[in-house]
Amino acid sequence: MLSRCIGIDPEVFAAEYWGRKPLLSSADALPRDFGDLLSPAMVDELIAERGVRAPFIRLAKEGQVLAKDSYLGPAGFGAEITDQVDSAKVLTQLAAGATVVLQGLHRLWPPLIEFTHRAVADIGHPVQANAYITPPDNRGFDFHYDVHDVFVLQVSGTKRWVVHEPVHLHPLPDQPWTLFREQIAQRVTTDPVIDTVLTAGDALYLPRGWVHAAQAMDTTSIHLTIGVSATTGIDVARAVLDELARTDEFRAPLPLGIDPASGDQTAALAAKVIAQLVTHLRDDAATLSASAAERLKKRHGDRTRPEEIRPLATLHATEQAATVRVRLRRGLNATVRHDADGRVSVAVAGKTITFPASCAAALDDVLTGRVIGADDIACLDSAGLDTADGAVLIRRLLREGIVVPAT
Numbered sequence: 001m002l003s004r005c006i007g008i009d010p011e012v013f014a015a016e017y018w019g020r021k022p023l024l025s026s027a028d029a030l031p032r033d034f035g036d037l038l039s040p041a042m043v044d045e046l047i048a049e050r051g052v053r054a055p056f057i058r059l060a061k062e063g064q065v066l067a068k069d070s071y072l073g074p075a076g077f078g079a080e081i082t083d084q085v086d087s088a089k090v091l092t093q094l095a096a097g098a099t100v101v102l103q104g105l106h107r108l109w110p111p112l113i114e115f116t117h118r119a120v121a122d123i124g125h126p127v128q129a130n131a132y133i134t135p136p137d138n139r140g141f142d143f144h145y146d147v148h149d150v151f152v153l154q155v156s157g158t159k160r161w162v163v164h165e166p167v168h169l170h171p172l173p174d175q176p177w178t179l180f181r182e183q184i185a186q187r188v189t190t191d192p193v194i195d196t197v198l199t200a201g202d203a204l205y206l207p208r209g210w211v212h213a214a215q216a217m218d219t220t221s222i223h224l225t226i227g228v229s230a231t232t233g234i235d236v237a238r239a240v241l242d243e244l245a246r247t248d249e250f251r252a253p254l255p256l257g258i259d260p261a262s263g264d265q266t267a268a269l270a271a272k273v274i275a276q277l278v279t280h281l282r283d284d285a286a287t288l289s290a291s292a293a294e295r296l297k298k299r300h301g302d303r304t305r306p307e308e309i310r311p312l313a314t315l316h317a318t319e320q321a322a323t324v325r326v327r328l329r330r331g332l333n334a335t336v337r338h339d340a341d342g343r344v345s346v347a348v349a350g351k352t353i354t355f356p357a358s359c360a361a362a363l364d365d366v367l368t369g370r371v372i373g374a375d376d377i378a379c380l381d382s383a384g385l386d387t388a389d390g391a392v393l394i395r396r397l398l399r400e401g402i403v404v405p406a407t
């Protein structure tokens with residue numbers, strides 16, 4: 001996936017550009033277009049035929065987000081939900097210069113669902129996909145910065161992008177551009193780092209914090225924004241601090257009689273707690289690191305979604321468990337634990353599923369990504385499982401959502 005968004009070697013990108021500076025990649029250095037991910041016809045289908053609802057769509061013009069009733073409404077008998085897109089209203093707003101933003105396409109549109117799954121695997125951070133449709137000579141948003149990295153993929157039309165250096169480097173999610181309006185207004189009076197027109201097949205990488213604005217040229221512009229929410233050192237520190245909540249010492253109250261107006265008192269208390277923290281981190285670093293890692297793993301799992309399950313196909317596969325071949329669901333954070341009682345547990349998606357010890361080897365094979373069937377389980381396991389036992393395990397793994405049929 002990453003190679004579709006950049007025109008250089010991924011290792012060079014990781015070392016020199018990721019989180020550091022923008023990268024402009026022309027269509028000559030990339031796959032020639034992004035039409036398999038989105039196209040004008042696909043945009044029309046999403047707006048006119050897919051029953052898109054807020055907040056999966058919003059409209060903006062000249063820096064102002066439009067009122068929802070200007071593009072939403074009920075969909076008639078049998079679908080009286082009032083927050084569905086009204087395609088006629090969208091046409092009116094587009095004709096008046098509004099930008100349409102289709103949000104969360106990694107949850108709605110099959111090509112981008114697959115694309116973002118692969119992006120998460122490549123990048124290692126949560127990924128989302130939005131589309132921006134801007135009529136000629138218009139722009140949706142003023143100069144601003146994003147609190148996540150973005151890969152801009154120009155689908156069709158042309159759009160001018162002007163990019164300036166950050167006024168606040170590496171902003172966190174609770175540090176939006178609106179906190180720095182004056183600094184941004186001053187920054188955009190200086191020479192930009194990038195001033196270019198993207199045409200179909202071009203791509204632009206912007207680290208979070210880089211100030212930018214974009215305007216369609218003489219044709220309607222459609223571009224995809226692939227957003228990446230990078231895990232940071234602050235996230236690691238918060239995971240460690242959350243783990244310290246298990247420690248009596250850090251849950252204990254501070255002394256009575258503290259004068260909150262006394263800078264000396266509060267500074268002394270802060271220094272004391274910091275010293276305790278440093279000692280604890282030094283003496284219990286290995287345990288804290290392992291526990292924080294588990295918290296970060298859970299956080300990643302909470303912010304990404306594993307491959308979706310097709311319920312009817314899965315039920316059919318359970319009926320064919322003796323012959324169906326299966327694989328681990330992509331993006332599923334699952335771990336095997338060998339319990340003291342000889343059984344084996346799989347921890348996944350907030351639940352723990354226990355299996356007989358005889359299933360351990362087969363479970364290890366599944367979680368390492370191998371495609372297996374009931375016959376493989378009977379052959380691979382040294383605990384005496386036969387094909388019938390293998391079919392029982394395959395059926396259980398399918399019903400628990402750990403595996404999906406391999407195609």
